[in-house]
Amino acid sequence: MATNIFARQEWIPGLSVVIKASAHRAPLPMPDNTKYAAMTPEDAARAFLEAVGREDWTEAGKFDSPITDGFKHDRGGLQVISIGKAFTSAISAINGAQFVPYEIKLKSGQINKHNLALKKDRNTSRWFVDGGI
Numbered sequence: 641m642a643t644n645i646f647a648r649q650e651w652i653p654g655l656s657v658v659i660k661a662s663a664h665r666a667p668l669p670m671p672d673n674t675k676y677a678a679m680t681p682e683d684a685a686r687a688f689l690e691a692v693g694r695e696d697w698t699e700a701g702k703f704d705s706p707i708t709d710g711f712k713h714d715r716g717g718l719q720v721i722s723i724g725k726a727f728t729s730a731i732s733a734i735n736g737a738q739f740v741p742y743e744i745k746l747k748s749g750q751i752n753k754h755n756l757a758l759k760k761d762r763n764t765s766r767w768f769v770d771g772g773i
Contacts, residue, residue: 669764676702677765681726684767685740685756693718693744704769715773717747726758736760737770 670676679687684703691699695716697707724741731737739755746752757771 670702673764673766676767679767681738681740681758681767682723684758685742686720686723688756688769689718689720689723689742689744692716693720703767704773715746719745721745721751738767739772
């Protein structure tokens with residue numbers, strides 16, 4: 641994977657826009673890239689979360705990289721309860737993200753509901769995780 645720097649804008653009430661830069665490894669083409677390029681945001685979210693649940697870090701790494709030991713400890717073995725329909729927001733017009741609602745149960749028993757932010761890589765046409773996990 642190649643490392644790209646993405647700028648993120650955050651709105652803080654009473655302050656001007658803050659730009660945060662974060663390093664993210666953009667996906668490189670894979671031998672089975674066509675399978676992943678054909679996925680919808682919902683398909684990608686499910687494939688990623690289910691891989692995390694199986695602790696299949698090779699598969700999960702196709703959607704998010706690097707996967708840290710802390711992430712593996714905190715999220716490994718999760719159970720997917722539900723995946724919702726992808727939606728866009730005002731920020732999507734700026735950064736091209738799609739948001740997929742999900743509900744998971746962690747090994748600890750804690751239930752988390754959130755929106756997985758996914759972006760489509762221009763070079764591979766694959767979805768990658770950009771936040772929300």
